[in-house]
Amino acid sequence: MPTINLGKPKSRERTVNKQLYQDFYQDPRWRALRDQKIRDNPVCEQCEARGKTILAREVHHKIPFQLGRTPEEIEHLAFDYDNTESLCVPCHKKADQDIRKGKIPSHFVTHFIARFMQDVFCRNLPSGIPPFFPLNFTI
Numbered sequence: 377m378p379t380i381n382l383g384k385p386k387s388r389e390r391t392v393n394k395q396l397y398q399d400f401y402q403d404p405r406w407r408a409l410r411d412q413k414i415r416d417n418p419v420c421e422q423c424e425a426r427g428k429t430i431l432a433r434e435v436h437h438k439i440p441f442q443l444g445r446t447p448e449e450i451e452h453l454a455f456d457y458d459n460t461e462s463l464c465v466p467c468h469k470k471a472d473q474d475i476r477k478g479k480i481p482s483h484f485v486t487h488f489i490a491r492f493m494q495d496v497f498c499r500n501l502p503s504g505i506p507p508f509f510p511l512n513f514t515i
């Protein structure tokens with residue numbers, strides 16, 4: 377899978393992220409979203425893509441919600457069903473390790489390009505537009 381290296385987060389970012397995580401995992405909306413995702417897709421999506429059927433135990437954010445630039449973006453990424461992925465424990469561990477190492481899967485690249493395009497071209501759109509392009513936005 378193609379990756380882009382964004383580097384490791386700085387210590388202040390880590391502190392902010394820790395608080396965000398604490399707030400997020402105490403939010404009852406997360407438990408509801410997580411339970412719904414596991415009910416809908418009880419099989420690890422990454423193992424399934426490799427032809428293996430393994431029970432999913434955890435729900436992963438494909439794009440980490442702390443990458444949001446505003447509270448609205450963070451909220452959108454955190455609770456967007458389409459930004460979640462059912463994973464087994466080893467696949468979730470590996471996905472999180474890759475993110476911590478700065479190895480970013482290709483869907484991040486699409487996300488960042490879409491955000492950049494919105495910043496450059498869509499600054500003056502009327503209110504009511506979504507906080508950023510849908511995650512499946514393609515260029």
Ligand SMILES: [Zn+2]
Nearest residue numbers: 420423464467
């Ligand atoms: Zn797996």
